[in-house]
């Protein structure tokens with residue numbers, strides 16, 4: 001796909017519409033929220049009136065980002081818009097916003113699993129985060145990247161690359177980070193917000209997850225039950241990153257974190273290291289994400305969910 005042709009198509013489409021809805025996926029992460037906010041600033045600088053909508057709430061971690069209070073839920077969606085920009089989703093369904101189905105979509109994604117479901121599709125799997133694409137869009141549009149935009153984009157890149165630790169991280173990623181810092185993003189203040197402002201509930205939940213750790217021939221598993229969630233007074237967001245403690249163990253090559261949800265199901269977060277590709281495993285269960293950071297849902301009970309996952313992964317080791 002011609003990347004530059006596509007960025008021009010996106011710009012052309014933005015210029016020919018006035019009321020633009022901007023959204024991203026369910027259970028939004030730092031890249032989804034940061035990139036939406038930066039794109040909101042960019043569209044306003046282009047004289048547009050964007051509305052920023054997410055089906056799920058903005059995680060607490062990202063609520064202090066510049067402009068975060070302008071993101072609305074589906075209930076407050078204004079149906080008078082001309083087009084919707086969908087960030088890093090593989091389908092309209094992934095947005096959780098059913099109203100989008102009848103509108104022309106501008107699809108911007110950086111995942112290798114991206115699908116061409118939009119009227120305009122700009123896909124760049126070499127981008128470390130969708131934020132990198134939004135940054136290039138700003139440059140191509142001739143819009144000044146303000147300190148607020150730089151803060152949102154830096155937060156997105158930082159979180160989407162596992163703090164610059166995934167294999168997709170390249171010299172380009174650091175060049176981008178450097179440009180964002182020179183445009184006003186503060187690495188110290190952003191790190192304080194992302195890594196040193198955990199709610200107590202998150203650390204208590206982490207404690208109960210770590211107490212369940214099992215390691216078998218390079219595969220680590222951790223889980224939390226609904227009861228664990230309840231006694232830690234934990235939220236969805238508190239589950240974020242738990243799996244990283246398991247993949248951080250020497251000689252562990254694949255880690256699964258299972259979280260009990262409704263309907264006898266378990267939500268799975270998986271991580272791999274050492275060049276192992278867990279993408280195919282997650283796709284088996286309808287998941288999405290990165291080559292080495294994936295998510296999906298598997299049926300319980302717990303021991304069956306674990307053995308289903310181990311069976312899929314064992315042949316890859």
Ligand SMILES: [Mn+2]
Pocket residue numbers: 031032088110128129130160
């Ligand atoms: Mn992303």
